[in-house]
Amino acid sequence: SLLERGERKTAEMNERLQKMGESSLRNFRMDTEQSLYKFEGEDYREKQKLGMVEWIEPPKRERKANYAVDAYFREALRVSEPKVPKAPRPPKQPNVQDFQFFPPRLFELLEKEILYYRKTIGYKVPRNPDIPNPAVAQREEQKKIDGAEPLTPEETEEKEKLLTQGFTNWTKRDFNQFIKANEKYGRDDIDNIAREVEGKSPEEVMEYSAVFWERCNELQDIEKIMAQIER
Incomplete structure (x- = not known):
């Protein structure tokens, strides 16, 4: 009958709509999942799967050169062969080392002596292109x-006296042992430091240590030395 045909049509239509609804829902769910995992053209669902078997290492923080390395290169540049030859010095200059801590006045007199020697030999200062304002410096x-001017007799006598006032009996070997002992025991453990410096009494090491820590900034390699002691 017409009624029965109408009911069948309605049932077919409902069935088709239901199927379409399920299909659309599935498609919607799939599309939604894809949109959730896709961003800027990359499928992060695939990356997530890979991530389960492959650890992606985070970027390493860039290592900065430590203080000791920086000091080393500064020192290397300082002692590199200069473009300008070293200026001449008098042939009989006293052998003084910075770690022997002579009175500062001694170096004023030595410089005066050196300048006068250069005058007597007619030395002309070359222009050094590696320093600021080379023409002015020259x-x-x-x-x-x-x-x-030459040293006066009084200044010569003063110089000789000052040459006895440094730690003249401290050699480079003694100094190196002192530095290594400071690194090992710390600056305050004088007894153990003294044991490491061969041929020096605790009193001698104590006296040297007091002057060292007061005047260590005068040393040419102070950055390198401090890095060694403090590491």
Whole structure:
């Protein structure tokens, strides 16, 4: 009958709509999942699967050169062969080391002696392109040489006296042992430091240590030395 055919049509239509609904829902769910995992053209669901079997290492923080390495290169540059030859010195200069801590006045007198020697041999200061304002520096250094005077007898006597006032019996070997002992025991453990410095009494080491820590900034390699002690 017409009614029965209508009911069948309605049932078929409902069935089709239901199937379409399920299909659309599935498609919607799939599309939603894909959109959730996809971003800027990359499928992060695949990356997630890979991540279960493959650890992606985070980027390493860049290592900065430590203080000791920096000090080493500064020192290496300082002692590299200069473009300008070293200026001459008098043939009989005293052998003094910075770690022997002579009175600062001694070096004023030694410089005066050196400048006068350069004047007597007619030394002309070359221009050093590696320093700031090379022309000005050259002119000022030449002016000091041209105006140099010899040491007076009193200054010569003073110089000889000052040459006895440093730690003249401390050698480079003694100094290195002292530095290594400071690194090992710390600056305050004088007894153990003294045992490491061969041929020196605790009193001698104590006296040297007091001057060292007061004047250590005068040392040419102070950055390197401090890095060694403090590491």
